[in-house]
Amino acid sequence: MTDHQEVQSAIIETLQPFRKAGMTLSGDTQLVNDLGLDSVKVMELLLQVEDRFDISIPLNILPDVHTVDDLARAIHKLMEAS
Amino acid sequence: MSIFDKFQHIRETRERLAALGLTPFGAETTEIYSATEGLIEGRRTILAGTNNYLGMTFQPRCIQAAREALAEQGTGTTGSRMASGTYGGHAALEREFAAFYGEPACIVFTTGYQANLGILSTLAGRGDVLLIDADSHASIYDGARMSEAEVIRFRHNDPMDLDKRLRRLGERAKNALIVVEGIYSMLGDTAPLAEIVQVKNRHGAYLLVDEAHSLGILGERGRGLVEQAGVQDQVDFIVGTFSKSLGSIGGFCVSRHPELELVRFASRAYVFTASGTPAIIAGAREALRILAGGQELRAQLRDNGRRLHGGLRELGFRLGCAEPGPVVAVVMDSPEQAIEHWGRLLAAGVYVNLVLPPGAPDGHSLLRVSLSAAHTMAQVEAILGAFASLRVSEPAPAD
Secondary structure: OOHHHHHHHHHHHHHHOOOOOOOOOOOOOOOOOOOOOOOHHHEEEEEHHHHHHHHOHHHHHHHHHEEEHHHHHHHHHHHHHO | OOOOOHHHHHHHHHHHHHHHHOOOOOOEEEEEEEEEEEEOOOOEEOOEEEEOOOOOOHHHHHHHHHHHHHHHHHOOOOOOOOOOOOOHHHHHHHHHHHHHHHOEEEEEEEEEHHHHHHHHHOOOOOEEEEEEEEOOOOOHHHHHHHHOOOOEOOOOOOOOOOOOHEEEEEEEHEEEEEEEOEEOOOOOOOOOOHHHHHHHHHOOOOEEEOOOOOOOOOOOOOOOOOHOOOHHHHEEEEEEEEEOOOOOOEEEEOOOOOHHHHOOOOOOHOOEEEEEOOOHHHHHHHHHHHHEEEEHHHHHHHHHHHHHHHHHHHHHOOOOOOOOOEEEEEEEEEEHHHHHHHHHHHHHOEEEEEEEEOOOHHHOOOEEEEEEOOOOOHHHHHHHHHHHHHHOOOOOOOO
């Protein structure tokens, strides 16, 4: 069973190409405000994370996802439900 | 702090364009001469961004039918289809659309946007799943958002990704509704419909095809991609619009499921808006008759598309779609280049659509051309000439 920490680490790993110089990624990192991800990049990120965990992330949950931790929690919940 | 603060980025873009003397979003056509020519900024301009694919807006038979309906039935219905706004014309148009497709059920909506809103938000309810192509039109995204269903996006034109997502749903896949488009409006590419139908059948899901940009264009009888791909009998819902190949305004949904008739009464975008005016409906009915027998119009549009696509490719432009079609999207290097080139095309007497991120897929900036069967080959050559002039001050394109 994948735990929250493992999901968070996978997201942070996927986010490395989007990281700005000198920035440390953590659970509190904001996807849009800190990383400046636009809608196309968020889409790319989600596709990679979805394939990594073999899940589909519904668009409905995205308005509540701001930070890496928000996304990790949402994914963890989806994995438990499946 | 103001309620308008959130629109600051729009203000900045508008100011940037105004400083360049450009009005690409909402350019005013002060006079309209034909399906392909108008007056913009005081210049006689070839219209190559209107989605008027069959040139139906100035079709004499449509104008005559609309004129008669206007004189006989008045300027508007002032009523919802559910109340006083269903006239004989609305009911006849639904029967005619159903007959055109050979399907038992049809609902006519007041606009194409409302057709997607009204169908998707109603058909897919709580506990259902909508699987939409990532490049779907805003009306599909909005209809999906208004539904209470779970909304999942799959990679554009990727049946394998769709298959994977249906597999992940398990038993829920049987109540999932897949949504794709015949021709995608921005890049002009078509859905791999036969493969998508196979995936849909494997999982027992439902399939809706939006033929907004392919009705009247694809297929021998103009039914769209469902006809061209030979899979109409396996498609559950077909949605389309009157505001492109039919030269009017309105939308429809036809289905092989007679139960579509029940959706009508539950669809808020259908119930809580006034119906199309008599003139609009009469024009659309006549246009549908012409469209059904419009093989020559389709052939002309194909020839125009092939010439423009081939010509732009020879000029070294990067195109959004490898295959020619009624939409030819030229991919620009940056938003700044797209804006500058759009202004130069207009100055050369050619109107095309400027599409800036996030309007186009993958963050592209586009100069989007939509062709018409009403464009003469001389006009197509003039459009090519205007694009060629953009190359004059640029280095030769690298291959």
